[in-house]
Amino acid sequence: MEHPLVSAYQAALPRYERQREAAVTLLGNVLAQAGLKIHHLTGRVKRPASLADKLRRKPGRYRHLDDLTDLVGVRVITYFESDVAVVSRLLEEHFEVDWANSVDKGKVHDPDRFGYMGVHYVLRAPRSTAGVLQGLRFEVQIRSILQHAWAEIEHDLGYKNREAVPREVRRRFNRLSGLLEMADEEFMALHRLSRDYAANLPARVLDNPDSVYIDAQSMSYLLGVPPVRDLDAAVATALNVPLLVGWPDPDRPQRLAQLLHYVGVHSVGLLNKELRRQGEEIVRFAALLLPRLREVWLPAGGARPGVSVVHYALLQVCAAPNLKPADVASLIDMGTADRTDGFVQAVRDAHAELGLQTS
8 A cells, every 4th residue: 555645745746846946946056156166966856666665664754745855855066075065065054954854974984984975964945935945845965076976886786884785895895985085185186286276377477488388277378468369469450350359169278289289389488489489470371371261260250369379380380391281170170071171271372372472
């Protein structure tokens, strides 16, 4: 015979589905307003079969659906373990926490603890919240990616607590738990190093540019400062088009860095010297190449940031027999083979014309 709470829950499932969607939206807005970058945010409603199993295991404990705190659940997966605490503080600030049913499972284990969990909250939306969330209690799990990986694999293996694990495999679980903690700490350290590297770039580029390696982060910075920015503007003026500042292409700095490495430029100091030395020639070459590549060279009618770097690299390729324009087409993602062939021919023709003008 089906439990009456399961029957009531099945009848109310559409409402719980709407509550799940509203809870995910509300949490997403809180995280977005805080500017926090997370891996993903998902929601779920409890399956009727899972509810039936819970009621069988805990007979008489729940008399009403409102007594259950996990019918609606949200999971927040962060990139770093340190962000678990950041998300936790945000939720405590914006929601009412049911502390009696909330737990930081990372703090309840012994030093040789079994398991690698995150933070579980039972929350209630602010009293000012209207609509389907009003009065609802829902569960939120907060984990880092590695904590999530542990929990999912542990669940798949069927080991829900220390006593369930055979002694022969318990030691390996403890070792793995320690390794994952170390990995999380190393990822956090890498994140801090990367952040500090970006913060120190302006001073290093100014004081000792020869010591700054060309990579995606340094290239991102260079696109907004002289000489790259000024030479980009000069190219755009020569082409009689706007410079598309803020062009939405997050991979472009990395592609430009790969392109510069291909032509032998590995430091910011060398790039700056080369751009200043060949600035006028770069602008003339860009003006000659444009009519041959207008359809693919000027998205949205403008020149992308780093356009001067691309033309500098093409000049180097044309002057070095061991380098190939087709390789540049691949590095800047020109697309299909037929487009690459046309690109290569256009570059050669423009370079030949530039030589005639120079002479």
